[in-house]
Amino acid sequence: MSKVRTLEDAVALIPDGATLMIGGFMAVGSPLRLIDELVRQRKRDLTIIANDTARPGQGIGKLIVEKLAARVVASHIGLNPETQKQMIAGDLQVELVPQGTLAERIRAGGFGLGGVLTPTGVGTVVEEGKRTVEIDGRTFLLELPLKADFALINAKRADYLGNLEYALTARNFNPIMAMAAETVIAEAQDIVPVGVIPPDAVVTPNVVVDLLVAKERRHG
Amino acid sequence: MDEKTLIAKRVALELRDGNLVNLGIGLPTLVARYLPAGVNVFFQSENGIVGMQALPEEGMEDDDLTDAGGGPIGAVPGACAFDSAMSFGLIRGGHLDVTVLGGLQVDQEGKLANWMVPGKMVPGMGGAMDLVSGARRVIVAMQHSAKGESKILKRCTLPLTSARPVSLVVTDLAVIEPTPGGLLLRETAPGVTVAQVLANTAADLIVPDDVPVMPITA
Numbered sequence: 001m002s003k004v005r006t007l008e009d010a011v012a013l014i015p016d017g018a019t020l021m022i023g024g025f026m027a028v029g030s031p032l033r034l035i036d037e038l039v040r041q042r043k044r045d046l047t048i049i050a051n052d053t054a055r056p057g058q059g060i061g062k063l064i065v066e067k068l069a070a071r072v073v074a075s076h077i078g079l080n081p082e083t084q085k086q087m088i089a090g091d092l093q094v095e096l097v098p099q100g101t102l103a104e105r106i107r108a109g110g111f112g113l114g115g116v117l118t119p120t121g122v123g124t125v126v127e128e129g130k131r132t133v134e135i136d137g138r139t140f141l142l143e144l145p146l147k148a149d150f151a152l153i154n155a156k157r158a159d160y161l162g163n164l165e166y167a168l169t170a171r172n173f174n175p176i177m178a179m180a181a182e183t184v185i186a187e188a189q190d191i192v193p194v195g196v197i198p199p200d201a202v203v204t205p206n207v208v209v210d211l212l213v214a215k216e217r218r219h220g
Numbered sequence: 221m222d223e224k225t226l227i228a229k230r231v232a233l234e235l236r237d238g239n240l241v242n243l244g245i246g247l248p249t250l251v252a253r254y255l256p257a258g259v260n261v262f263f264q265s266e267n268g269i270v271g272m273q274a275l276p277e278e279g280m281e282d283d284d285l286t287d288a289g290g291g292p293i294g295a296v297p298g299a300c301a302f303d304s305a306m307s308f309g310l311i312r313g314g315h316l317d318v319t320v321l322g323g324l325q326v327d328q329e330g331k332l333a334n335w336m337v338p339g340k341m342v343p344g345m346g347g348a349m350d351l352v353s354g355a356r357r358v359i360v361a362m363q364h365s366a367k368g369e370s371k372i373l374k375r376c377t378l379p380l381t382s383a384r385p386v387s388l389v390v391t392d393l394a395v396i397e398p399t400p401g402g403l404l405l406r407e408t409a410p411g412v413t414v415a416q417v418l419a420n421t422a423a424d425l426i427v428p429d430d431v432p433v434m435p436i437t438a
Contacts, residue, residue: 025267025304026290028283051304052344054290078343079289087342096342099266100308100350107305120312120353123383126345156284167284168301169268175303203303 003162003212010185010213011037014150017070019047021106021148021177026052026079027059029170031154031187033213035062045070049106049148051099051173052076053083067091073146075099098126101143103176109145110179116143151181155204158188159195162209163202171203178204187213221436223363223392226409229254229436230390231320231361235261239317240310242266242351245289248320248361262296264316266347268307271299288347311347312354319355321348323362323389325376328423330385330398332360333378345381352382364391370422372396372403393417395434402426407434 011034014020024030030050038046039062046069053074054061063069064083071093077083086092097105104116117140121127131142153174156167164186166174178184186209221229228250235241235251239261243249252263252274265272265287272287273294281292310316325333332352335345352358365371372389388406389396394417395407404426408417414431 025288026286028267028286028290052346074344076344076346078341078346084342096344098345098349099304099347100312100354103304103308118312118353119384120350120382122353124349124380126349166303168282168295169265169286170284171301171303172268173304176305 002160003210004160004191004214005211007033007037007213008041010034010211011041011043013183014038014043016043017045018043018149019049021146021151021173021181022048022050022060023151023153023172023174023177024050024054024059025169025172027054027061029154029166029172029174030054030059031152031185032059034152034185034187035059038063038068039066042068044068047071047073049073049146051102053080055079056082064092071095073097073102075102101126103173105143105146106173106180107176108143109147110176113145115145117141118143146180148177148181149183151177151184153178153184153186153204153209155186155188156190157197158186158191158209158212159193159197159206160191160212161194162186162206162212163197164188164204164209165197165201166203175203178208183210184208185211185213188215191215224250226434226436227361227390227392230395230434231359232256233435234357234359234388235259235318237261240264240270240315242311242316242319242355244319244321244348244351246322248322251320251361264307264310265293266307266311266351268303269295269299269301270310271296308347308350311350314354314356316351316355318357318359319351320359320361321351323360323371325378326360326372326386326389327376328374328403330389330403331376331383332358332381332386333376334360334381336379338379348381352386353384357388358384358386360386360389362389362391364393364420370420373422374424393420396425399426404428405431407432409434410436
């Protein structure tokens with residue numbers, strides 16, 4: 001069965017209260033059409049796991065401005081004053097995670113690991129409430145895996161089986177998030193026939209991609 | 221020469237040919253302009269590229285080629301792109317030779333605070349904690365004082381970025397190296413006396429008999 005769905009149908013599968021991993025770094029490599037459709041369908045009480053919340057009118061920032069998020073797990077919210085405002089007002093729960101730790105927690109979730117040991121955060125507020133482990137005389141923090149109900153992925157190119165290829169810095173968190181969610185929805189800039197993307201160029205294997213958002217028609 | 225240029229030029233002298241270098245936003249970014257002749261380095265941007273450079277000219281922007289602030293950049297021949305896990309593997313795994321970061325405070329033991337001011341500024345740590353924990357050398361590039369208050373203190377009053385001491389602190393007044401025995405005054409800025417550095421530093425400094433002037437020319 002084809003994995004291609006209309007934008008509307010793909011987003012309609014996401015219930016209020018869902019936990020979403022959303023790719024992108026300051027909106028670069030974010031699935032912008034999927035985000036716009038989440039806003040249009042007014043999906044609420046979302047938990048958003050992402051590197052950052054972009055700027056107020058941009059990418060994930062739109063979900064914040066529209067008050068559709070109840071909780072955010074991110075490494076940086078500094079360029080979105082609206083995220084900070086809602087956090088300080090108590091309307092939005094924010095968990096700040098060091099960027100490398102966020103990547104590894106997501107990777108652990110998708111790769112079947114029980115957690116990761118990292119030196120990052122030892123002796124800082126990030127250590128609070130976490131277990132530490134000594135390995136060869138060095139202290140590490142035990143950081144636990146992250147998983148999501150849906151991963152919303154942006155790719156440069158997909159084939160109709162769902163093999164994904166990425167572009168430059170738009171890759172960022174997308175490949176690891178595509179491994180860590182129950183349902184993976186990919187929005188590609190282009191969808192090409194199977195075989196066009198060489199096997200060596202595939203970064204995300206088709207077997208983890210559940211749905212592809214139909215591309216925008218360029219002719220009629 | 222303004223203070224920021226002085227700091228950037230002095231930091232640039234710390235870079236070695238072939239280094240992999242990550243520059244923080246703000247003042248540290250200026251370092252790229254002052255690489256000494258014959259020193260070629262690769263710059264990493266933690267959003268997933270080694271080999272970034274300034275945008276060569278307007279009109280050459282690529283939406284998918286950006287720095288950690290989301291702004292357009294260029295790439296040198298030989299550049300490579302990768303995902304965030306790889307990017308932080310380079311940082312944490314001992315593959316990054318130097319990171320240059322801004323600072324809010326540095327303490328007597330060389331520990332850095334640069335990511336939040338409780339109640340005022342809570343932007344998130346982004347990659348800063350991984351960079352300070354993982355880079356082979358961590359260089360802090362900052363003004364010596366802010367609003368008349370020394371930023372080099374006996375103890376940081378702001379939350380730490382890492383428990384690991386930084387390698388070197390370069391300010392508009394001095395170059396200071398955290399050592400196991402304490403903060404060592406390595407150099408003074410041109411036209412600045414040792415007494416002026418001491419007067420503007422809240423932490424104790426170890427002052428050797430001979431403190432050279434930063435080898436910076438206009």
